[in-house]
Amino acid sequence: MLRALVLTAAVAASTVTLACVPAVAQAPAKNAPPATLRSILLEQLRSTHNKAEWFTPMNAAVAGMTPEQARWIPQNAAGKVDPENNHSVGMLAAHLVFWNERSLLEVKGEKPAAFGGNNDETFNNFDAKRWTDIVARLDRVMTGFEQWTEKATDAQLQAAATRLAHVGTHNAYHTGQILYVRKLQGSWNPANGVK
Template identity: 50%
Template sequence: MKYLLIAVFASCIGVAHAQKDTAVSLKSILLEQLKTTHNVKDWFVPADSAIAGLTATQAMWKDSTVNHSIAQLTTHLIFWNEQILAKFKGEKPAAFDGNNNETFSGVTETTWPQTVQKLDSVLTEIENAVMAADENKLKSWYSTLYHIGTHNAYHTGQILYIRKMKGWWDDEKGVK
């Protein structure tokens, strides 16, 4: 079943790869997804573009509901990408008691720029780790890596929704 999922996914994007004249492999599929959810504009706006140019005040804005701020969404992305990266590299991840709400931590005026940089750094590290991995490792990790990319895209969409709702988004920075 796992390999059927890979085959279906590969066939769906195989046309795009054929247009680019690139061989399709599990590594290329995973890297494409990780990069397009990080810093390559393709079908949707990547995370780095979604948070670029925001002030700390904007990033910390929250409505009066239980929704998260952009800063909280960003720290949540950092947390889960660091967890996956550590495990992928065979390292012990940061302690986690299972309360996902705690992964949506806040930032301050002074820590927001470091938070932006930290997200870029961890996403780059995951891409580099996947690039260096052999096919057997990727076969055992493809589902987790695929899901973290989807997770990143989901929360990036939430960030863009907030920016658009507040008038903080320039449509020229989007995909065309």
């Protein structure tokens, strides 16, 4: 199980090459306690939430954006929405909020609201007027994952481990997209982690 989680983390880090900042990655401390399932999951959750390590975390990726910037969608040379990059930062963040809130409810043993299964709706439900709320919800749900992981019993953690590992991978993937869109837009400050 630990090997699968480490491989999942490696895939997430390599998938999001635009967000990589390996200069801040550190080797484990000399006398650090051995890794556990809990410590690995917490490390993955925190590194995609708010702790810059191997790549820029989502809180940094969305920080300082205006609602207008969050609404911007890349366009191709003809001035049309680029079919390969057709999501705004706001759409990507709304998608992450949707799936992370559902996943957190599920690991807590609660039932999320019914979902029709159209994943496009999770992107297209973005409203720039709610940008500040989306950023706050993204931070809140990630904090919720970390708090749950810290307090979960070993049995609960075992049962949720695969889902938590996928949450980290999914967050890393879309954070890379957020950074890419911001770089295309010209709203990303490279001093914040990605050159």
